[in-house]
Amino acid sequence: MQGTFADLTVKKMVPILALLLLCQGFLCTTVTSKKVCGRPPITDGIDETTLKRVFEVGDEVTLTCERGYLPSTTTSQRITCTATGEWTQSNLACSPKMCPIPRPLQPLAKGRTEAPFRSVLNFTCDDGYVMLGANESKCSHDGTWSNPPPLCKAVNCPLPKPPTEGRIVHDTPVTGNTIMYGQSWTYECNSPKAPTYERGSCKADGTATEPPLCQEVSCRIPAGIPNGFITFAVMRQHGYKEKVKYACNENYILDGDAEVQCQNTGNWSSKPVCRAPCTVGINRGRIFYNAKKLWIADLKPNRVLHREPVVFYCLNKAERCGYPVATTCNDGVLPIPECFEEPGKIEYTLRPKTLPSEIAMCAASPPASPASPANPARAA
Structure with a gap:
């Protein structure tokens, strides 16, 4: 009996559980989300x-x-x-909101006159200057900057000390007990001595250049230069700051300072160079030189000095007109323009009026062509 009752109980519960599960599923599926x-x-x-x-x-x-x-x-x-x-x-x-950029800062802001809210200006000073004020400023919500631009004040140095056996010559007058960053001066020693270095200045860290030593200096007998000579000089050793003067042979041009000076290093300053003249390396044709239009045969002597210009005439074949092309003598070399064509002997002799130098000049010259390196005029 007990077993039968138990079986019946189970059979009755199964439909009830199934019904509950079905109801739960039905409720879940029919509720719509809002x-x-x-x-x-x-x-x-x-x-x-x-x-x-x-x-x-x-x-x-x-x-x-x-x-x-x-x-x-x-x-x-x-x-x-x-x-x-x-x-x-x-x-x-x-x-x-926009903050107006101060006018002195507008060039640094690439011409902008205002900056938007939350922008930041960062300030720096050049070497040798100290900042007085904040190093940054922010554009605030009310359209104003949080800090004004700072000032950059030049660093000051104490007055420099002269060398033991010499003095200081300032580039600009000095007043008071300090000098500003960037100011400079020259050290001089009592003759015949020379300072180990000649220049001093107020440096960015606020210190002045230490004074040099004064020592005896001499330069060797000055040497000559090619195609030139020393004028009015005794051939001996020279002391600090003594000078000699150079000149060039005839038709050579001096390039550089004519005078050289014995320096504090015991060496002479840079010597000048004598630049060579040029010959115009054509046999037939016409040129413009020294404000004159000349047949090459009339250039006597055939010589052009260093840095002097010479004009050649080229032919514009499409327009049948001539145009000038300039070139310059450079230390014995006068390049011939690539467009220049030297006329033949018969054309030059019998039909000279047909040459580019004699016909009508072009209204506008074509782009300049480089001078031909293969046909330079050599030194005279």
Whole structure:
């Protein structure tokens, strides 16, 4: 009996459990979720501190600009969460407030006259200057800068000390007990001695150059130069700051300082160079030289000095006109323009009026062609 009762009980419970499970499934599948809206889409400058993550249908939100931004419209912008889960449209745009850039700084700001909210100006001073004020300034929400531009004050140095056996000659007059960064001077020693270095200055770290030593210096007998000579000089050793003068042979041009000086290193300053003249390396044709139009046979002697220009005449074959091309003597070498064509002997002798130098000149010269390196005129 007990066993039979137990079996019956189980059989009756199975339909009841199945019914409960079916009911639970039915309830779960027939409940519909309610539409909601997420956080509204916002652009830069819109205040989002009061916005929730989720809003229900029908909720309204008033959009505003955060501090430091200006709204594009004077009317309030309310948006609504719709039944589709979307927000209504808003015309609000927020632009940052602008801070005027101080006029002295505008060139450094590439010509800009203002900067937007939250911009930062960083200030630095050149070497040898110290900053008085803040090294940065931020554009605030009210359109003003947090700090004014600082001042850059030149570093001061104590007066320099002269060498033991000499003196100091300042480039500019000095007053007081200090000098400013960048000021400089020359050290001089009592004759015949020379300073180990001649120049001093107030340095960026606020210290002045230490004084040099004074020592005896002499330079060797000065050497000659090619195609030149020393004028009015005794051939002996020379002391500090003594000078000799050079000149060039006839038709050679002096390039550099004519006078050289014995330096504190015991060496002479750079000697000049005598630059050679050139010959015009054509046999037939006409040139423009020394303000004259000349047949090459009339250039006597055939010599052009260093750095003097010579004009050749070339033919524009398309327009049948001539045009001038200039070249310059450079230390014995006078390049011939590539466009120049030396006429043949018969053409030069019998039909000289047909040469580029004699026909009508072109209204505009074609682009200059480089001088031919293969046909330079050699030194005279």
